[in-house]
Amino acid sequence: MADAAKKLPNIVINEKFCKGCSICVDFCPTDVLEMRGTCVAVKNLEACTRCQLCDLRCPDFAIQVFD
Amino acid sequence: MSVPAEKKEKVSVPFDYNKYLRPNKLPHIWCPGCGHGIVLKAMLRAIDKTGFDKNDICVISGIGCSSRTPGYVDFNTLHTLHGRALSFATGVKFANPKLKVIVVTGDGDALAIGGNHFIHTCRRNIDLTVLVFTNATYGMTGGQYSPTTPMGSQATTSRYGSIEPPFDACEMAKASGASFVARGTAYHTLELEKTIHEAIMHKGTSVVDIIDACPTYFGRANKFKSATHMMEVIEKDGTVNVKQADKLPPEKLEGKFLRGVLHKIEKPEYCEQYESIVMEKAKAK
Secondary structure, X not given: OHHHHHOOOEEEEOOOOOOOOOHHHHHOOOOXXXXXXXXXXXXXXHXXXXXXXXXXXXXXXXXXXXX | OOOOOOOHHHHOOOOOHHHHEOHHHOOOOOOOOOOHHHHHHHHHHHHHHHOOOHHHEEXXXXXOOHHHHHHHEOOEEEEOOOOOHHHHHHHHHHHOOOOEEEEEEEHHHHHHHOHHHHHHHHHHOOOEEEEEEEOOXXXXXXXXXXXXXXXXXXXXXXXXXOOOXXXXXXXXXXXXXXXXXXXXXXXXXXXXXXXXXXXXXXXXXXXXXXXXXXXXXXXHHOOOOOHHHHHHHHHHOOEEEHHHHOOOOHHHHOOOEEEEEEEEOOOOOHHHHHHHHHHHHHHHO
């Protein structure tokens, strides 16, 4: 279990699709994401809990969290 | 395959939207922060949960922002006249009752221009799933007020606040005779997925009123800071789940919309009724 806890998720962002609405940044419960210009970027990957809220609320099919 | 809401270990598997999308048509034309994309994703997850083949589903729309949806999804699709999506859908369903027909329509499309079609589709109780994307504005033509714009709200055609009382799509569907009426929001996306799934599986006209945000026109005109702010104020704070509503005092429910399945009854379905008459007459000969 300890190894599983250390394993980081893989947040895949499609920069061509992202329109910079910042919904994922605002709704992330652990503040993993941030806006860089008009596109979202990962700021603090260690904090990600794989809750998928960014994926669920992204209107543009631009972000997904893989294990 | 599908993403259940509560089980954490299963949620970490991302849903593969690409199998239901036309990748060469993306990215879509909707504005940054528009709720239609979130609703489209919930719809695709709900369709996946039903287990139907892609060729057994037909998605039909009228005209408007929300009605661009069939362009992006890889089912049988039909993009029709303004307000007439339900008429085309009735024809498709009647010609081929085996198809699962889903109508994607906006609030102006369904309740203003196609208001009469909406009433009579509900009255017939033909097996269609109607998803009404309620963003309280006509986004495609420049932000005019629509039948669901709340009183006092700004729009390009109501500079001093709208003086018209808004429609409640759910109440109208129920009164017209629809056998399944529900409401969801783009904010409560997992709940919406379940509601749409239930609506697709229901036999008879099922209407789902989906509240989502138009940050470009409604949001700017009404001084919302961002798409997130709109989602929190209109969708999160402006709605109450129908199961929680019984426990709350009436003053806390004032001005709020109820979410969830509001009305569900068993009624004879139109295509089945028609088929039974055909069979009866064929036997008589």
